[in-house]
Amino acid sequence: xxxxxxxxxxxxxxxxxxxxxxxxxxxxxxxxxxxxxxxxxxxxxxxxxxxxxxxxxxxxxxxxxxxxxxxxxxxxxxxxxxxxxxxxxxxxxxxxxxxxxxxxxxxxxxxxxxx
Numbered sequence: 001x002x003x004x005x006x007x008x009x010x011x012x013x014x015x016x017x018x019x020x021x022x023x024x025x026x027x028x029x030x031x032x033x034x035x036x037x038x039x040x041x042x043x044x045x046x047x048x049x050x051x052x053x054x055x056x057x058x059x060x061x062x063x064x065x066x067x068x069x070x071x072x073x074x075x076x077x078x079x080x081x082x083x084x085x086x087x088x089x090x091x092x093x094x095x096x097x098x099x100x101x102x103x104x105x106x107x108x109x110x111x112x113x114x115x
Contacts, residue, residue: 001033001034001035001038001039002038002039002040002041002053003031003034003038003039003040003041004040004041004043005023005025005040005041005042005043006042006043006045006048007042007043007044007045008045009044009045011078012042012044012045012050014078014079015042015052015054015110015112016042016052016112018112019075019076019078019079019080020076020077020078020079021076021109021110021111022058022060022072022076022077022107022108022109022110023040023107023108023110024065024068024069024077024091024105024106024107024108025095025105025106025108026095026099026100026103026104026105026106027061027103027104027105027106028099028103031106034056034059034106034108035056035059036056036057036058036059037055037056038055038056039053039054039055039056040053040054040056040108040110041053042054052112052113053112053113054110054111054112054113055110055111055112055113056108056109056110057109057110057111058107058108058109059106059107059108059109060106060107060108060109061104061105061106061107062104062105062106062107063100063101063104063105064097064100064101064104064105065088065091065092065095065100065105066088067105068105068107069084069087069088070084072107074087
């Protein structure tokens, strides 16, 4: 199965350059069917003209982004130039705590490959 995820330019570049190896998403209806070995096509916002593919090599479930972020070094969640607090604040803009409590969260370990 191939999934398409849109990413802000900075996070797109973090995955592409290898610093971000775990993509963080809400574990909602759209992501409940993701399985190991599936592919994610990452599209760079805003124009969605640049993309690359990544294979899903791991899935990590947690109740909240705060719990998940605390289990890993920032160097594989974003980039060492970003703090865990900054990353958490950014995630909560898209996924409020109420949604995290309702659905849980998912860390998706990826290995990129070229189109």
